[in-house]
Amino acid sequence: MKDRIENLLNEINALTADVPEELERLRLKYLSKKGLVSVLFDEFRNIPADQKKEIGQLLNQLKNATLEKIEILKSSFTITEETADQGIDLSRPVAHMEPGTRHPLSIVRNEIIRIFAQIGYTVAEGPEIEDDWHNFSALNFPPEHPARDMQDTFFIAKDPAILLRTHTSSVQIRTMETEKPPIRKIFPGRVFRNEAISARAHCIFHQVEGLYVDRNVSFMDLKQTLLYFAREMFGESTEIRLRPSFFPFTEPSGELDVSCNICGGKGCNICKYTGWVEILGCGMVDPAVLENCGIDSNIYTGFAFGMGIERITLLKYQVKDLRLFFENDLRFLKQFTGTI
Numbered sequence: 001m002k003d004r005i006e007n008l009l010n011e012i013n014a015l016t017a018d019v020p021e022e023l024e025r026l027r028l029k030y031l032s033k034k035g036l037v038s039v040l041f042d043e044f045r046n047i048p049a050d051q052k053k054e055i056g057q058l059l060n061q062l063k064n065a066t067l068e069k070i071e072i073l074k075s076s077f078t079i080t081e082e083t084a085d086q087g088i089d090l091s092r093p094v095a096h097m098e099p100g101t102r103h104p105l106s107i108v109r110n111e112i113i114r115i116f117a118q119i120g121y122t123v124a125e126g127p128e129i130e131d132d133w134h135n136f137s138a139l140n141f142p143p144e145h146p147a148r149d150m151q152d153t154f155f156i157a158k159d160p161a162i163l164l165r166t167h168t169s170s171v172q173i174r175t176m177e178t179e180k181p182p183i184r185k186i187f188p189g190r191v192f193r194n195e196a197i198s199a200r201a202h203c204i205f206h207q208v209e210g211l212y213v214d215r216n217v218s219f220m221d222l223k224q225t226l227l228y229f230a231r232e233m234f235g236e237s238t239e240i241r242l243r244p245s246f247f248p249f250t251e252p253s254g255e256l257d258v259s260c261n262i263c264g265g266k267g268c269n270i271c272k273y274t275g276w277v278e279i280l281g282c283g284m285v286d287p288a289v290l291e292n293c294g295i296d297s298n299i300y301t302g303f304a305f306g307m308g309i310e311r312i313t314l315l316k317y318q319v320k321d322l323r324l325f326f327e328n329d330l331r332f333l334k335q336f337t338g339t340i
C-alpha cells in the first residue's frame, strides 16, 4: 500500500495539462468516485488496525497533493479578477511575432561607417533640401555649365535656387565652411535625381561621401585609403584600379574600379566580362572649392570620394535589381536576418 501511494504521488507531481479539457480528464482519473486516489481510500478499510494511523496520514497527504496540483494547473487557465477587469485573457495564444531585420542598405551604410571610423573618420550629415550654392556653385559648377546636366535635378517650387540635393558633396561644402582643417569626415545620406526607375537606377538613392583636408594630403593618400576601404568591404584579395574621370569639384578626378568579387576577376555578367566593377568617384579637392569655403589652398590640400550605397550593396549581396531595396517585400528583407 505504501509503495502504491508513493508511486501515485510521483505520478501526480509530474502531471501537466495544456488545455482545460485535459485537466478535467485528469481530475476524473484521480479524484472521481472510481478514481485512482479514491480507490485507495476504499481499500483503507482493509488495512490492519496497527497500520491505519501511518497509512491514513499518507493517504491524506496524497489527496491534498492531488487537489493542490489540480489547482495549480487550473490557475494557468483561469482569468484572474484583475486581468478580467481589464478585459485581458491571459490564456489566449499570443499573436505570432516576427523579429525585425536591418535593411540591407543600413547594414552596408553601417559597415562603411565602421570601416572609415577605424582610420579616424567621423560622421556628419546635411539637409536633403539644398540651395544651389552648396549643391552646385560652391562645387565649381558655373551657371549654365553643361556639367549640371550630369545630374538631373528636382527643383522645388519652380525656384532653381532650392532643390533636392543630387549628391552628398553638398555636405563637403557645409563642413569646410564651418570647420578648420584637419578635416576627416564621411557624409552618409539620401540623394535625389530625376531619373526613370529601372533595375539599375532610381530617383532616390543613398551615397556616402568622404573628405580629408589637411597639410600635404596627396593623391597617394587617396589611393591608399581607397585600397584599404575596398579590401575591408570586399575581402583581402580585392584589387583596385583608378581611371581618369571628370568632376567639376575635383582635379584630378578618377573613378575607382574593384576586381569583381563575384567571379574573382575571371569575368561574369555583373562585371560585363571585364573582371572590374566601378564603385565610386573621387579626386583631389579643386583649390577653387577650398577657396569657396574659406580654406587657404596654398596651405591645405584634400581629397574627396563619393559612392552609392545601393551599388555597393548590389555587389556585396549579389542583388540583381535595385528596386528591391525600396519595395519592402518581406521575402527579400528576411534574407538579411541575423546580419548586423
Ligand code: PHE
Pocket: 166, 167, 168, 169, 209, 247, 250, 281, 282, 283, 304, 305, 306, 307
Ligand atoms: N558627387 C559625385 C557623384 O555624385 C561623386 C564624387 C564625390 C566624386 C566626391 C568625386 C569626389 O557622382
